[in-house]
Amino acid sequence: MELAWYALLGLFFAGYLVLGGYDYGVGLLLARGVDPARRRAALNAVGPFFLGNEVWLVAAVGILFGAFPVLEGELLAGSYPAVLGALAGVILVTAGVQLRSRPASRSARAGWDRVIAVGSLLAALGWGTVLAGLLQGVPLHADGHVAGVAHLFTPFAAATALAVVALVAAHGATFLTLRLPAAEADRLRPLARRLIVAAVIAVATAAAVGLLSDRVRAAAQRPAIGVLLAILLVAALLVAHAALGRRRVGLAFAATATALALPVVLVGATLWPYVLVSTVDPGASLAVADAAASAPTLRLLGWLALPLLPALLGFQAMCWWIFRGRTDGRAAVYW
Amino acid sequence: MDTLLLARLQFAATASVHFLFVAVTLGLVTLLVGLQTAWVVTGNPRWERLTRFWGQLYVINYVLGIATGIVMEFQFGLNWSGLSRYVGNVFGAPLAIETLVAFFLESTFLGMWIFGWHRLRRGVHLALLWGVALTAYASAFWIMVANSWLQNPVGYEVRDGVAHLTDFSALLTNPALWTALGHVVSAALLTGGLLMAGISAWHLLRRTPDHDLFRTSLRIGVVTATLAISLVQGFGFAQFRPVGAVQPTKFGGTSPEAEALVAEWTARFGPGDYLPPALASVGLGFMILIGFGLGLLWLLLPLLWRDWIIRLRFPLWLLMLAVPLPFVALILGWISREVGRQPWVAYGLLPVDQAVSPISGWLMAVSLTGFTLLLGTLAVTNWVLLARHAARGAADPALGRPPAQPAADDTRPEPTFA
Numbered sequence: 001m002e003l004a005w006y007a008l009l010g011l012f013f014a015g016y017l018v019l020g021g022y023d024y025g026v027g028l029l030l031a032r033g034v035d036p037a038r039r040r041a042a043l044n045a046v047g048p049f050f051l052g053n054e055v056w057l058v059a060a061v062g063i064l065f066g067a068f069p070v071l072e073g074e075l076l077a078g079s080y081p082a083v084l085g086a087l088a089g090v091i092l093v094t095a096g097v098q099l100r101s102r103p104a105s106r107s108a109r110a111g112w113d114r115v116i117a118v119g120s121l122l123a124a125l126g127w128g129t130v131l132a133g134l135l136q137g138v139p140l141h142a143d144g145h146v147a148g149v150a151h152l153f154t155p156f157a158a159a160t161a162l163a164v165v166a167l168v169a170a171h172g173a174t175f176l177t178l179r180l181p182a183a184e185a186d187r188l189r190p191l192a193r194r195l196i197v198a199a200v201i202a203v204a205t206a207a208a209v210g211l212l213s214d215r216v217r218a219a220a221q222r223p224a225i226g227v228l229l230a231i232l233l234v235a236a237l238l239v240a241h242a243a244l245g246r247r248r249v250g251l252a253f254a255a256t257a258t259a260l261a262l263p264v265v266l267v268g269a270t271l272w273p274y275v276l277v278s279t280v281d282p283g284a285s286l287a288v289a290d291a292a293a294s295a296p297t298l299r300l301l302g303w304l305a306l307p308l309l310p311a312l313l314g315f316q317a318m319c320w321w322i323f324r325g326r327t328d329g330r331a332a333v334y335w
Numbered sequence: 336m337d338t339l340l341l342a343r344l345q346f347a348a349t350a351s352v353h354f355l356f357v358a359v360t361l362g363l364v365t366l367l368v369g370l371q372t373a374w375v376v377t378g379n380p381r382w383e384r385l386t387r388f389w390g391q392l393y394v395i396n397y398v399l400g401i402a403t404g405i406v407m408e409f410q411f412g413l414n415w416s417g418l419s420r421y422v423g424n425v426f427g428a429p430l431a432i433e434t435l436v437a438f439f440l441e442s443t444f445l446g447m448w449i450f451g452w453h454r455l456r457r458g459v460h461l462a463l464l465w466g467v468a469l470t471a472y473a474s475a476f477w478i479m480v481a482n483s484w485l486q487n488p489v490g491y492e493v494r495d496g497v498a499h500l501t502d503f504s505a506l507l508t509n510p511a512l513w514t515a516l517g518h519v520v521s522a523a524l525l526t527g528g529l530l531m532a533g534i535s536a537w538h539l540l541r542r543t544p545d546h547d548l549f550r551t552s553l554r555i556g557v558v559t560a561t562l563a564i565s566l567v568q569g570f571g572f573a574q575f576r577p578v579g580a581v582q583p584t585k586f587g588g589t590s591p592e593a594e595a596l597v598a599e600w601t602a603r604f605g606p607g608d609y610l611p612p613a614l615a616s617v618g619l620g621f622m623i624l625i626g627f628g629l630g631l632l633w634l635l636l637p638l639l640w641r642d643w644i645i646r647l648r649f650p651l652w653l654l655m656l657a658v659p660l661p662f663v664a665l666i667l668g669w670i671s672r673e674v675g676r677q678p679w680v681a682y683g684l685l686p687v688d689q690a691v692s693p694i695s696g697w698l699m700a701v702s703l704t705g706f707t708l709l710l711g712t713l714a715v716t717n718w719v720l721l722a723r724h725a726a727r728g729a730a731d732p733a734l735g736r737p738p739a740q741p742a743a744d745d746t747r748p749e750p751t752f753a
Contacts, residue, residue: 051446054401055439061408062438066431069423073416077692080413084702087409088709091402095713098398101733102720144420145693296500297424305435312435315443323450330738332450 001302002292005067006268006275008309012063014264016056017127018171020090021260022046023053025172027093027120028165030113036106038184039113041327043097043335045179048323050097050335052316054090059312066301070144071275071291078146078276079133082157086126092119097335121165128164132157134267135210135226137219140278140286151279156213159206164263166202170195171256174240178249181326189244196241196256200234203259219277226270233262336696339688342414345703349410350673351666352710353403356717358665360400361475361520362527363393364468366555375461384545385552388729389531392721394449399717401442403710408434414699415680417690422498422681425491426484429506433477441470452735475520483512486672487581488681498684510577514570515672521566522668525629526661528563532556533658534725536651545729554639557654561632568626571668582682584609585675587616600683607686608678615674622667625660632657 026042046053064072076083092115100112129152136156139147173192177185207230210216220226240255271277276286292298323331367390374382408430411418419427444466451460483506490505491498506512535553539546578585583592587610597609635653638644645651676682680690724732 048446048450051449052443054405055434055442058405058408058434059439061412062431062434065408065411065419065423066427069419069427072412072423072427073419073692076409076412077414077416077694080692080694080698080702083409083413084705087406088705090405091709091713094405095398095402095717099395099717099720102395102724145416147693148695149698293424293427294497294499297428300428300500300503301431304432308436312439312443315440319443319447322447322455330454332452332454332738333736334449334733 001295001298002289005063005292005298005301006288009060009063009068010264010268012056012060014261016054016060017264018257018260019049019053019056020123021168021257022172022175023050023093023097024089024120024124025168025170026176027097027116027172028124028169029172029176031117036109040101040109040333040335041180041184042176043100043116044331044333045176045327046097047327047331047333047335048319052319054094057090067293067298068275068288068291069293071286074138074140074144074146074276074286075130075134078138078140078149079130079152080149082126082129082133082152084126085122086130089119089122089124089126092116093123101333101335120168124165124168125161128161129157131164131263131267132160132206134276135160135219135270136213136215137277137279139280140276140284142281142284144284144286146276147280154213154215156206156209156216159202159209163199163202163206166195166199167256167260167263170199170237170240171260174244174249174253174256177244178253179326181328185249185326189247192252193241193244196237196244199259200237200241203230203234203237215279219279220270221272221274221277222270226266229262229266229269233259233266236262336700338694338696338699339691341696341699341703342691342694343687345414345699345706346410347670347673348703348707349403349406349710350669352714353400353407354665354669355662355714356396356400356403357475358523358526358661359396359530360393361471361523362525362530362559363389363396364464364471365524366527366531366559367393368464368468369555371461371464375457381548381551383735384548384729387732387735388548389552391724391732391734392534394445394734395717395721395724397445399710399714402713404438406706406710413702414692414694415690416692417685418680421496421685421690422488422491425488425498425500425506426481426681428500428503429477429481429484433474433481437470437474437477441467441474444470449734453737472520475523476516479512479516479519480506480509482672483509483515485679485681486578486676487511488684493684498681510581514574514577518567518570518574518668521563521570522661522665525560525563525567526665528556528559528561529629529654529658529661530556532560532654536654537726538728539645540648540651540655543728548729550642550645553644553651553654557632557635557639557644560629561636564626564629564632568630571623571626582676584611585615586619586671587611587613596683604686611675611677615671615677618667619671622664622671625664625667629657629660629664 023046026046029042030039096112096116096119100109100116103109133152136154139151141147170192173188173195177188177192236255236259240252243252243255273287274285275288275291278284367386370382370386370389374386444463448460448463448467451463487509489509490500490502492501531552535549535556538549539553583590583596600609635644635650638647638650678686680687
C-alpha cells in the first residue's frame with residue numbers, strides 16, 4: 001500500500017519534471033534575446049499544455065500531504081531555502097507566461113519574458129537542490145525534526161542544481177524542435193544538440209561530485225542502482241543527441257523526457273527503503289513505510305482518488321492528442 | 336524574531352490575497368457557463384462575444400488564484416510542519432483529494448478551453464468549460480471540508496499523540512461545513528455578479544460601443560448579485576448556531592459553554608489564553624454591515640424594467656462604487672472564521688505553537704517579506720491588467736480570436752509562423 005502511493009508520488013513528481021521541465025527550458029531560452037516574434041512563438045508552442053503541466057507539481061504535493069504527511073512537513077521545512085527558491089520560480093513562471101501578452105507594449109512583454117526566464121532558472125535550481133538534499137542525507141534527529149538548513153549548501157547540491165538547469169534547457173530546446181514549424185525547428189536543432197552536450201557534462205560532473213562526497217556515499221542504501229541509473233540518464237541524453245542529428249525529433253524528445261524523469265527514480269531507488277536518511281543518527285532515518293499516513297487514510301484515498309486516476313491521465317492525454325503536431329497558422333495564439 | 340507570529344502573518348497574507356482571486360474565479364466561471372451555454376444553444380454571436388470578453392477577464396484573474404494557491408499548499412509543509420505531523424492523517428486527505436480530483440482537472444480543462452476556440456467542436460468546447468466550473472466547485476467543497484475540520488475536528492482518534500482517521504463521513508457531515516460552504520459559494524457569486532454589473536455600468540456610463548452587450552451583462556450581473564446577497568445573508572446567519580455550538584469561544588463574549596471549555600483546556604493543556612483576540616469579532620460586525628448594505632440591491636431590481644437602471648444613471652454609479660465591498664467583506668469574514676479559532680490550528684486539538692515549523696525567525700521573515708511582496712506586486716499588476724482589459728471593451732479580446740486574424744492588441748503584428 002505504501003509502496004503504491006510512493007510510486008504514485010514518484011510518478012507525479014517525475015511527470016512534473018518532464019512536463020514542467022520543458023516549460024522551464026523554453027522559459028530559459030527566452031533569455032537568448034531573440035526577436036519578440038520568436039519568443040512569442042516559443043511560448044505558444046507550450047501554449048495549450050502549460051496549465052496542465054504545472055498541476056502535476058500541485059498533485060504531487062497533494063499526494064505528499066495526504067499519503068506522506070510526516071515526510072511533507074520534514075522535507076519541505078527541512079529544505080526551506082531550496083523550496084522557497086523553487087516556489088518563487090514556479091510563481092514567476094506561472095504569472096509570467098499567462099500575463100506576458102496581456103500588455104500590448106513590446107517593452108512590457110520583454111520585461112515579462114525576463115521574469116519567465118528568471119523564474120525558470122529559480123525553479124530548476126530549487127528542485128535540483130531538493131533532490132540533491134535527499135540524496136546527501138539530512139540532519140534528522142531522534143525527535144523527528146530536521147535541524148537547520150545549512151546541510152543543503154554543499155558542492156553536490158550546487159552541481160546537481162546546475163545539472164537540472166542544463167537538463168531542462170536541453171529538454172526545452174528539444175521540445176521546441178518537436179513543436180515549432182519545421183523551418184524554425186531546423187534552425188534550433190544545433191542549439192538543442194549543444195545544450196544536450198552541456199547537460200551530459202553537467203550530469204557527469206554532478207555524479208562525480210556525488211561519488212566523491214562522503215555524505216552521498218553514506219546515505220545511498222543501494223549505490224549500485226544509483227550509479228546504474230545515472231549511467232542510464234547520460235545514455236538517454238546521448239540517444240537524444242544522436243536522434244536530433246538524424247532529425248528523429250520525436251525520439252529525441254522521448255529521450256530527454258526520460259532524462260528528466262530519471263532523477264526522481266534515482267533518488268527513490270537509491271535511498272529505498274528510506275526516504276530521509278539521517279546524517280547524524282542512523283536510527284532516526286525515516287523509512288517510506290513510517291513516513292506514510294496510517295492505513296485508514298491510505299485506504300480512503302485509494303477508494304476516492306485511484307478510480308479517478310485513469311480520468312486524470314486520460315484528460316491530459318486528450319490535451320496532448322488534440323494539440324499534437326507542430327504549431328501552424330491555425331494554432332490559437334494566447335500566451 | 337517570533338517565528339510563530341511571522342508564520343501566522345504569512346498565512347493571513349497569503350490566504351487573504353488567495354481568496355480575493357478565487358472568489359472572482361468561482362463567481363465568474365458560473366456566469367461564463369451560462370453565457371457559453373446560451374451561445375451554443377441559440378447560436379447567437381452576441382453570446383459568443385460576451386463569453387470572450389468575460390472569459391478574458393476570468394482567465395486573467397485565474398492566474399493569481401493559481402499562484403497564491405500554490406503558495407498556500409506549500410505553506411502547510413514549509414511553515415506548519417507540526418500540522419502534517421500530528422493531524423496530517425486526517426487533514427491531509429481532503430487536501431490530497433482536492434488537488435487530484437479537482438484542481439488537476441480544472442487546470443487541464445482550462446488550458447484546452449483557452450486554446451480550443453475555433454479548433455474543437457462547440458459541444459466539446461462547452462463541455463470543457465462545464466468541467467472547469469464543476470471542478471472549481473469541487474475544489475471549493477474539499478477545501479471547505481479541510482478548513483471545517485480545523486474549525487471542528489471530527490472523525491478521528493488520537494493514538495501516540497497523532498490523530499488517525501476513524502470516520503471520514505464525519506468530515507462530510509461536520510456542522511461547521513455546509514452552511515459555511517453555502518456562505519462562501521454565494522459570496523463568490525455575489526462578488527462575480529457585482530463585478531460584472533460594475534464593469535458593465537462603467538461602459539454604459541461612458542457610452543462606449545457595444546451598449547447592447549453591456550446592457551445584457553449588467554442585467555445578468557445585477558440579478559445574480561441580488562439573488563446571491565440573500566443567500567449570503569441566509570447562510571451567514573444560519574452559521575451562527577451550528578458554529579457557535581462547536582466553537583463556543585469563537586464569536587467573543589462569555590457563555591457558560593465557553594467558560595466550561597476554557598476550564599477543560601486549562602486542565603488538559605495547562606494555563607494559557609484560550610480566547611481569540613477581540614479583533615476578529617469587530618471585523619465580523621463590519622462584514623455584517625456590508626452584507627445589510629448590499630441587501631439594498633433588491634431596490635435596484637425593479638429598475639431593470641424599461642432600463643430605468645441605465646436611464647437614471649445614478650444606479651450605475653452605485654453599482655460601480657459597490658464593487659469593492661464584497662472583497663472587503665470576504666476578508667473580514669475569513670478573518671473572523673480563522674482568527675476566531677485561535678489559539679488553535681485544529682480547534683481544541685492542536686495549538687498553533689505546536690504546529691509551527693522549527694524554523695529560525697530570520698528565515699521565516701525572509702519567506703514572509705519575500706512572498707508577501709511577490710504576491711502583492713503580482714496581485715496589483717493583475718488588477719491593473721484586469722482594469723485595462725475591462726476598459727478596452729469587447730471589440731477584440733485575445734481570448735477566442737480567430738487564428739488568421741492579425742492581433743489588434745499587438746503594437747506591430749507579430750508573425751506566428753503562419
